[in-house]
Amino acid sequence: MQTLYLDYSKCIGCGTCESVCKFVHTHPRIIMTRTPDGWWVPLYCQHCQNPKCMKACTNKAIYRDPDTGAVLLKQELCAECPTKNCLMACPYVAMICTGARKAPITKCNLCLDRGGLGPACAPMCPCDALMLVDHEDLDKVKTPEAQKAYELVRQHIICPECPTS
Amino acid sequence: MDFTFLCSGKPEPNGRKVAIIGAGPSGLSATGYLACAGYKVEVYDKLPKPGGLMVFGIPGHRISPENIARGAEKLEKEFGVEFKLRTKICGSEPMHEETGDDMAYTYKSLGGRVEDNDAVLICTGTWKSRRMEVPGHELPGVYSGLEFLFPVRAASYEIANMDVPEIKGKKVVVIGAGFTAVDVVHAALTEGASRVSLVYRRSREEAPCGSMEFNMLEKQGAVCMEHSAPLEIVGTDRVEGVRFAPCVMSEPDEAGKCRLTVQKEESFVMEADIVVTAVGEMGTPPFAHDLGLDNVRKGDVKWLQMTSLDSVFVAGDVLMGPSKIGKAVYSGLKAAKSLDEWLTLKDQGRLDEFQDEVIRREDLR
Ligand SMILES: Cc1cc2nc3c(=O)[nH]c(=O)nc-3n(C[C@H](O)[C@H](O)[C@H](O)COP(=O)(O)OP(=O)(O)OC[C@H]3O[C@@H](n4cnc5c(N)ncnc54)[C@H](O)[C@@H]3O)c2cc1C
Ligand code: SF4
Numbered sequence: 057m058q059t060l061y062l063d064y065s066k067c068i069g070c071g072t073c074e075s076v077c078k079f080v081h082t083h084p085r086i087i088m089t090r091t092p093d094g095w096w097v098p099l100y101c102q103h104c105q106n107p108k109c110m111k112a113c114t115n116k117a118i119y120r121d122p123d124t125g126a127v128l129l130k131q132e133l134c135a136e137c138p139t140k141n142c143l144m145a146c147p148y149v150a151m152i153c154t155g156a157r158k159a160p161i162t163k164c165n166l167c168l169d170r171g172g173l174g175p176a177c178a179p180m181c182p183c184d185a186l187m188l189v190d191h192e193d194l195d196k197v198k199t200p201e202a203q204k205a206y207e208l209v210r211q212h213i214i215c216p217e218c219p220t221s
Numbered sequence: 222m223d224f225t226f227l228c229s230g231k232p233e234p235n236g237r238k239v240a241i242i243g244a245g246p247s248g249l250s251a252t253g254y255l256a257c258a259g260y261k262v263e264v265y266d267k268l269p270k271p272g273g274l275m276v277f278g279i280p281g282h283r284i285s286p287e288n289i290a291r292g293a294e295k296l297e298k299e300f301g302v303e304f305k306l307r308t309k310i311c312g313s314e315p316m317h318e319e320t321g322d323d324m325a326y327t328y329k330s331l332g333g334r335v336e337d338n339d340a341v342l343i344c345t346g347t348w349k350s351r352r353m354e355v356p357g358h359e360l361p362g363v364y365s366g367l368e369f370l371f372p373v374r375a376a377s378y379e380i381a382n383m384d385v386p387e388i389k390g391k392k393v394v395v396i397g398a399g400f401t402a403v404d405v406v407h408a409a410l411t412e413g414a415s416r417v418s419l420v421y422r423r424s425r426e427e428a429p430c431g432s433m434e435f436n437m438l439e440k441q442g443a444v445c446m447e448h449s450a451p452l453e454i455v456g457t458d459r460v461e462g463v464r465f466a467p468c469v470m471s472e473p474d475e476a477g478k479c480r481l482t483v484q485k486e487e488s489f490v491m492e493a494d495i496v497v498t499a500v501g502e503m504g505t506p507p508f509a510h511d512l513g514l515d516n517v518r519k520g521d522v523k524w525l526q527m528t529s530l531d532s533v534f535v536a537g538d539v540l541m542g543p544s545k546i547g548k549a550v551y552s553g554l555k556a557a558k559s560l561d562e563w564l565t566l567k568d569q570g571r572l573d574e575f576q577d578e579v580i581r582r583e584d585l586r
Contacts, residue, residue, distance in 0.1 A: 068283045071547025076226070079554045088547075094431010101551070172229075179223035182246075182275055182284045182546060 057125030057191040058166065059103040060086075060175055062200075064205035066185035069096030073186055080176045083154040085164040091212040099213065101150035101164035103127045105191060109163075112145035118163075125191065126166045129160050149213070171216035222252025222292035226579060231300050235259035237564060240334040240341045242266075242310045245273020246546045247537025248344035249292065249551030254557035263338070264302060267309040267325040269378050273346055275546060277321065277374045278367065280404055312511070319348040319505050319541075321365045324375065335533060340560050343512070343528070344537045347502035353396065357454030358498070362386075364497035366401035373408050377548040388412035392492055394463050395498035396451055398428035398435075401543075405497045406443050418444040418458045418491065420451070422481065423467050450483045454496055462490045506539050514540060522579060524563050526556040534560045 059196040071088045078084040107127050110118040117133035120126070142151045142161065154163045166188065167175045178186040189197055237260050241248045244266040245299040252262050265540055269295040270276055276286050298300040309325035333343050350365030352358050364386060372385040393409040395402050398421040409417045421428055424447050425435040435445050456462065466488040471480045506512055513529035517540060526534050536556035537549040566572045 068279075071545050072550050075547040075551035076554075079551060090431075091432040091433070093436075094428070095433050123267070170238070176226050179226045180250075180550065182222050182288060184285075184288055 057105075057190055059191055059194070060100055060164065060166065060178065061102075061117050061187050061189045062098065062100060063185045063187075063197070063199070063202040064097060064209050065199070065201035066183045067097060067181075067205075068183055069098075070182060071096070071098075072180050072182060073098050073100075076176045076180045079127060080167065080170070081162070083156065083162050085150070085152055085162060086177055087149070087152065089149070089213055093212075095212070097209050097213070099149045101127065101146075102148055103164075103166070103191075108145040108147065109142040109151055112141040114141070118142060121168065124168065125167065126168060127163070128165050128168070129161065129163050132160070136160055154201075170195075178189065222289055224248070224249050224292050224296055225257055225300060227254060228257035228440065232259045234261060237261070237339045238337070239263070239560065240265065240338045241344060242334070242341065243273065243344035243345050243346055243537070243539070244268075244304070244306075245344060245537060245549060246275055247346075247556075248273070248342070249296070250550045250553035251342050251344065251536060251557035251560075252296055252302055254526060254554055256296060256302055258557075258561055260561075262294075262296075262300075262302045263305060265305045265308050265310050265329070265334070266316070267307065268321055268375075269306055269324055271304060271306070273491070277371055278401075278403075278404070280374075280407060304534045305559065312506075320350065320371045321348060321375070324335055324378070331533075335530065338532075339564055340532045340534060342534045342536060342553075342556055342560060343539060344535075344549075344556075345505055346538045346549075347543050349502065351450065353498040353500050355451055355453050357456065357460070359457050360454055360460045361458070361497045362456070362460035362494060363454055363498065365502070366397070366405055366497060367502055369405055369495075370401070371407055373412065375511045379492035385430050388414050388495065390415050391426055391494040392416045393418070393495045393497065394491055395422070395497045395499060396463070397497075398423075398425075398430055399501070400430050401501075402497075402499035403430050403438065404433045405499050406438050407441070409495075409497075410441055414495075416444065417442070418446060420446045420449050420463075420465060420491075422450045424448065426477060426537050451498075452483075452485065452488055453474040455490060460496050462489050462492045463496055464488050505565040506535065506550055524551075525559040527559070527563065532563075 063065055073086045074084045074088045078087050086098045088096055089099050090096050103126050115133050115135050117130050121128050153160055154162055175188055239255055239260050239262055241252050244264050252264055255262050272289040275284050275289050307326040309328050310331050311328055312331050350367050388409055391414050393414045395405050406417050406419050424434040439445055448468045450468045452464045452466050454460055454463050467484045468481055471482055473479050491517045517528055528535050534556045538544055538550040
């Protein structure tokens, strides 16, 4: 049960993760966002234990990979519905509408299509802020500073009232 | 930073050789791509360590230099990349003084690199500082952002024949509101300046670095002054102060536009021992005239990110102007891919087939 974890207290907002993701996948799935007071932060999929996107999709196009626990999108099942329920449901703004005519919805797949190389963004982060971790180990890597910075990001960008699980 | 994120180990050599000039984020990312594709890569940099501005510009508490060093070491030890440090690559133009030039021991020509390699990629960043065009800007004690920061960062390597500004106990005035200005204020505070003021023409809400940075700098002891424009730098033998005038936004005109007007009659002098004008750097490609960089920017070239010299490619801030690490990384990766495709098609004698392929707008971003 793995997920990507970003320590927002170490992140300097340089956008390398987004760039690398874009280079590998054409449409980036980790996206830089700017808060009203000028702070640049990436938003990304947390591969939640209880994913809201999965529940919102009536076509069952979003599923959990049994081997890794990654939350994945099955392109063939995505009906490209006009309401885009998954986009609305995700509290982390991590379901992406690319605007492409074919397959307009995309999401992070932990780079499972890279032949075992793992997420491309994490090793390139100049601040060692991004990592691939097991859900069970999340508490070990979350420092008080990281948690504080994360709360700030949530207040600024991610709907603070929305429950996350 | 693991620049070889595209492969799991050193591949079979493909018999091709490239030279990368500049070991900043764009050059190192391209190196990783090409090393993963089997190229023999040589990386030239005028500085004693790889990393470019990530090591010699951005403060160590934001990016740990060890993190970059580890990435470069992997390239060298595991992928056989050759780093030729303290080596400046020069073109035909007269030597111009760029920041960091004093650290180079060896000078080599761009022409030589082109002859010795299948292709060359120029990733030399923006190391020539733009000075603000106000009277007095040439007075001693006036620095550009990089001129001020570089010696502070490089002092741990060597300080002989380097103009390290004496900061302790001095009054420092910083003009600008970008990330460089913020780092200068930070460095001045850390080095023990007696007073550090950050001055910006507009309000903090309009600052490129964002209002949060202003608020944080104030907490750390800096004085932030908004709505003030510099008129001149005053002093006889060296800088003694800066004359500022208030800047006000006019009411919207008929077209709904607000104008920034400088109220010269209300000008005042702020005392200063050091003035840093952090208003941006410029690109520094060796061989600037022959590369036709404007055409590369517009996509008016034979091949994506190839300069007007055959087999010479370009990437990073030297092409785009000062940006961010992410943008430089993307540019480096894209140039490396383009270079690889070009050489492959050239080897197959198939370049003509693709010569007329239009470079799309989105490819240039
Ligand atoms: C003070 C400061 C703070 C910054 N803070 C941030 C930040 O917080 N986040 C962010 O994303 N970006 C930041 N940036 C911007 C970022 O550092 C740059 O956009 C990025 O480093 C550009 O990468 P590059 O590879 O194009 O060039 P550079 O990093 O400039 O690397 C170019 C390299 O080429 C070498 N070189 C140049 N000419 C020659 C030559 N003739 N021969 C041999 N070698 C040569 C140089 O020594 C250098 O190592 C900051 C910049 C500055 C100045
Ligand atoms: S690469 Fe790392 S430091 Fe840069 S924006 Fe992404 S997470 Fe933040």
